[in-house]
Amino acid sequence: MANPECRLCGLKSPAAELLSSSELETLELNCAQINFKKGDVIFREGTLATNIAYLKSGLVKVHMKGPTGDKILRLMKAPTYLGLPTTFGDKVNHYSATALIDSHICFISLDTFRDFIFKNGSFAYEIILDLCRNELTDYQKYANMSQKQLPGRLAEILLCMSHEVYKSNRFELPLNNNELSDFISTSRESVSRLLSDFAKEGIISINKKELTILKEDMLEKISLKG
DNA sequence: GCATTAACCACAG
């Protein structure tokens, strides 16, 4: 929408920080910033992967269809690239990205992005670094999630949101019960019961969507023991 | 057997 000013952008990715000023001019000519509202789909599984999506501000869920329902793979908080693997790895998106809050996305032409990788080694290295770190944390998460029981899984993502996303013990839950269940592979009923159990035990408190972690040590314990 | 865990269904607010 708006004409992006990549050169002046204060929210450049670590990789984009390493672009020369002429490369930034090229970027500016080949990208567009689009603003998404809560709930808007940024790109959809099964559709053509046409552009690189850079999440400049906001929060996004990355999710894909499973045999029985939707599965949330991870949350992505700004600033970060969204879906590099699905954009480079295939012509068709293997998963979807949906805004959880109002978000600003810069879509970058695939050719331009590819050109930067070919010609600017530092840029390419930053991208690889990002991909590698993501793979490490994802593998860690899969190992944890597949072996913990329900309370452990819920405790883990609550702690994750608190530590990694909001950096606070009190935050607005970005997901409803159904989405939480998509995230930790359970039913919405179990999420509902478990949250009220946690609240009953004084581990958390919930006001509408605002969640406060009261006993972080307890939550850690539950998360660890699974 | 008996307890625990968690899914599925139905229904209410």
Added chain:
DNA sequence: CTGTGGTTAATGC
């Protein structure tokens, strides 16, 4: 969309 109760199946003492 959320919370709850009943039921059922699987798993583990």
